[in-house]
Amino acid sequence: MIERKLLFIILASFILLNFSGYAKEPYRMGTTTAGFLEIGIGGAGIAMGDAYVASAQDMSAIYWNPAGLALMENNEAMFMYQPWVVEVNSMFAGAGLYLPRIGTLAIGLFGLNYGNIDVTTLDYQMGTGEQYTAYDYNLNLSYARSLADWFSFGASFKYITSKIWHTNATSMAVDLGVLVQTPFFSPTRREEDGLRIGMSISNYGGRMRYDGFDLLFPTDMAPNEDGNYQNLQAKYKMSDWELPLIFRVGLALYPLVLSNQRLTLEVDALHPNNMSEYINVGAEYKFIAAGFGDFMLRAGYKGLFMVDSNYGPTFGGGIKFYLSPTNAVKLDYAYRSLGVLGNVHATSFGITF
Numbered sequence: 001m002i003e004r005k006l007l008f009i010i011l012a013s014f015i016l017l018n019f020s021g022y023a024k025e026p027y028r029m030g031t032t033t034a035g036f037l038e039i040g041i042g043g044a045g046i047a048m049g050d051a052y053v054a055s056a057q058d059m060s061a062i063y064w065n066p067a068g069l070a071l072m073e074n075n076e077a078m079f080m081y082q083p084w085v086v087e088v089n090s091m092f093a094g095a096g097l098y099l100p101r102i103g104t105l106a107i108g109l110f111g112l113n114y115g116n117i118d119v120t121t122l123d124y125q126m127g128t129g130e131q132y133t134a135y136d137y138n139l140n141l142s143y144a145r146s147l148a149d150w151f152s153f154g155a156s157f158k159y160i161t162s163k164i165w166h167t168n169a170t171s172m173a174v175d176l177g178v179l180v181q182t183p184f185f186s187p188t189r190r191e192e193d194g195l196r197i198g199m200s201i202s203n204y205g206g207r208m209r210y211d212g213f214d215l216l217f218p219t220d221m222a223p224n225e226d227g228n229y230q231n232l233q234a235k236y237k238m239s240d241w242e243l244p245l246i247f248r249v250g251l252a253l254y255p256l257v258l259s260n261q262r263l264t265l266e267v268d269a270l271h272p273n274n275m276s277e278y279i280n281v282g283a284e285y286k287f288i289a290a291g292f293g294d295f296m297l298r299a300g301y302k303g304l305f306m307v308d309s310n311y312g313p314t315f316g317g318g319i320k321f322y323l324s325p326t327n328a329v330k331l332d333y334a335y336r337s338l339g340v341l342g343n344v345h346a347t348s349f350g351i352t353f
Contacts, residue, residue, distance in 0.1 A: 029308075032274040033169070033208050033241035034160055036112045036136045040064070041080060041092050043332025043348040047316025048282025049300020051266040053250035054179065054198030055284070058330075059094050059350060062108045062142050065177035065200040065248070066154030069104040069144035072096055074326050080348040085341045089113050092348075094140070103145030104154075111137035132165035142175075150181040150191065158205070160243070167212030173205025173243055187257050196252040207240035245273040262286045278306035282314070293321040293328070302336065310339035316346075328352045 042060025045052030052064045059078035061068030080092040094108030112135060119130040137160075144154030156175040162168060177200035186194035219234040249269050256263035268280040282300030289295065296318040303311030316334035323329065330350035337343055 047298035047334035051280040051282035054252035067177035070152035074352040078350040082346040106142040108140040169208040276307040279304040312337035
């Protein structure tokens, strides 16, 4: 009990230290690269307004909080398809292996494909006849484990790559997360129905610099002198860019816990390195049909108190159909608004085995 109280004090101090200095103008918008790392994974978390750092306990936790992988009780695979803005498509595929007494091992691949784009120049503004493509990908290797009934931790190691035609950049990063289950505010007086606290740090790693022969160009280093200088090759020197570092703290409550119903409310506070702090809120209502499966309705709001936010309300639902006590099929859908960029729909499919 003493160790537990000490841990609560350490966690509270950590939160206060990270949020005591709120970002002040000018905000660092547009100062990081690999922005696709800020796109959520899984229909459940997206439908809850990205307020999922304390609730995630399936394969989508590989993004929200790797510690949530420790709460998986079966092996699981997940696939997600999410058409993004301006005909950009995002996809995720991942699988987790639950190993009793060892923990959970998981691997995931998330990426954006920008399709084929016409090459244009000042001389050929309608196109040269060539096309190029661009993509961003992130490979995750994760491990999570519960050290006690009330405490779990997790870590993800990332390999990040971005390519635009013949120019690319790579980097390595790590995600860290913890989950703490408390007995506070439990409607059933059982600890597992009490307040859950989740924290994660995402994309802590090196910088990215683009390089490739698309950056080469011919130049004449001495235009006013005779000689064979006009075909010399020069190269644009690119700058290093930081990754979008995000610190999340989430609180999940369960005000309604019945034999066949459960209500989850979550509030997440986010401290990014490239914009102002903001709040995400979300809710999930679950109805349990004994012998059949679970039905979920979800809603949320992303970007409360964010400066110049393009985010807004989110909605969605899901179904989990049990094939056997350990095998199930899950389907989740989410809708969210991106303001002037339009609306986005996300669908994820999962199986447990």
